[in-house]
Amino acid sequence: MNRFITTVTSIFLSIFLISCGANTNTEKTIKKDSIECMQASDFIVNYGKNHAEYDKKYLDEAVTVQGEVVVSESMDEDGFKVEIKGNGEDETVNCIFDKTALSKEKLPKIGDIVVIKGKCTGYMEEDMIGLKTITMVQCLIIQ
Amino acid sequence: MKIRVRFLCIVFMLMSFTSGVKRQLWYTTTAKITFFSHTTVEDIKAVNNAVVLAFDQDAGDISAKVTIKSFLFKKKLMQEHFNENYLESDIYPYANYKGKILDINKINFAKDSIYKVKTKGKLTIHGVTKDISTYGTLQIAGATATIDAKFEVLLEDFNIKKPSVVAIKIADKIEVTIKGVCNKK
Numbered sequence: 001m002n003r004f005i006t007t008v009t010s011i012f013l014s015i016f017l018i019s020c021g022a023n024t025n026t027e028k029t030i031k032k033d034s035i036e037c038m039q040a041s042d043f044i045v046n047y048g049k050n051h052a053e054y055d056k057k058y059l060d061e062a063v064t065v066q067g068e069v070v071v072s073e074s075m076d077e078d079g080f081k082v083e084i085k086g087n088g089e090d091e092t093v094n095c096i097f098d099k100t101a102l103s104k105e106k107l108p109k110i111g112d113i114v115v116i117k118g119k120c121t122g123y124m125e126e127d128m129i130g131l132k133t134i135t136m137v138q139c140l141i142i143q
Numbered sequence: 144m145k146i147r148v149r150f151l152c153i154v155f156m157l158m159s160f161t162s163g164v165k166r167q168l169w170y171t172t173t174a175k176i177t178f179f180s181h182t183t184v185e186d187i188k189a190v191n192n193a194v195v196l197a198f199d200q201d202a203g204d205i206s207a208k209v210t211i212k213s214f215l216f217k218k219k220l221m222q223e224h225f226n227e228n229y230l231e232s233d234i235y236p237y238a239n240y241k242g243k244i245l246d247i248n249k250i251n252f253a254k255d256s257i258y259k260v261k262t263k264g265k266l267t268i269h270g271v272t273k274d275i276s277t278y279g280t281l282q283i284a285g286a287t288a289t290i291d292a293k294f295e296v297l298l299e300d301f302n303i304k305k306p307s308v309v310a311i312k313i314a315d316k317i318e319v320t321i322k323g324v325c326n327k328k
Contacts, residue, residue: 059236060212078192081173094172094193096213121193122210122236128197129170129328135193135210 040067174323
C-alpha cells in the first residue's frame, strides 16, 4: 500500500514539475518578445547613448521595431530594403529582407507605419553626414 | 589704424564666406560589400547590403562603415564560423574605412561619365587598422554617383587566424568588392 502511494505521489510530482518547467519557458519567450518591441526613434536614441551596453544586449538578437517607412525598395537579387524613420531624416533603422521573405507587391509604401522584426546587427554613426542608423537583417514584416 | 580696420574687415568677410560654403556630400546606407575566398577546395562568398558609404565631393573624404554580423553566407554554418572563429564579431562588431579620393577635383560632377579613381586610407577590421590603397571607378549618372572598387585583404594583416582543420578551404587573400549608389545629401 505504501509503495502504491509513493509511486502515485512520484508520478504526480513529476507531472507537476514538468508542467511548471513548460510554463516557465513559455512565459520567458512571451516576456522577451514583448520587451523587444520598441519605437524606432527610441531605439536609435537609446542605442546612441548606450552604445556598448546596447551592443551587448541586442547584437545578434531578434528585435521588433515600429515606425514610419521612409525608403522601400528592391535590391534585385539581394532582396529588399525598408528604412524606418527615427527622430529626423538622418536617423533610420535599416531593415534588410531576404528575397524569399518579401515580394515587390508586398513592399510597404512610404509613409506606412509598420512593425518589423529582424536580427539586430549593430548601430553606426556617420560623422561626415550626421547619420545614425541601426541595421537589422533577415527581417519580416509583422504588421 | 585704417589699415588695421581694413584688415579686420577682410578677415571677417573671408570668415563669413567660408562658413557659408556648403560641402556637397553623397551617401548611401545600402552599399554592398562582397567577400570572396577562392581555393581549389571551395569558393566562399559573403554579402553585406547594409554598408553606410559617404564621400565629400569637395574635400575628397570618403568613409565606409559596416556591421560584421550583417554579412550573409549561403551556408549558415559558414556564417557562424565567420562570426565566432574568424572575425570574432562579438568582440569586434564593426569594420570601417576612412580615406581620401585622390584628385577628386578632376571629376566633373555635372557631366555623366565613368571616372577612374584612386583612394588612400585606413581600413579597420578585427580591431586592426592598416593603410590601404585602392583603385576603382566613380560613375556619375544624373543624380547618382556610383562607387565601385575592388581590393585584396591578407587575413594575417588583420590578425585573422584560420583554424588548421579548415585552413585548406579558406584563401589567405580575400577579395573585397564594394559598390554603392550614392545620392546627394
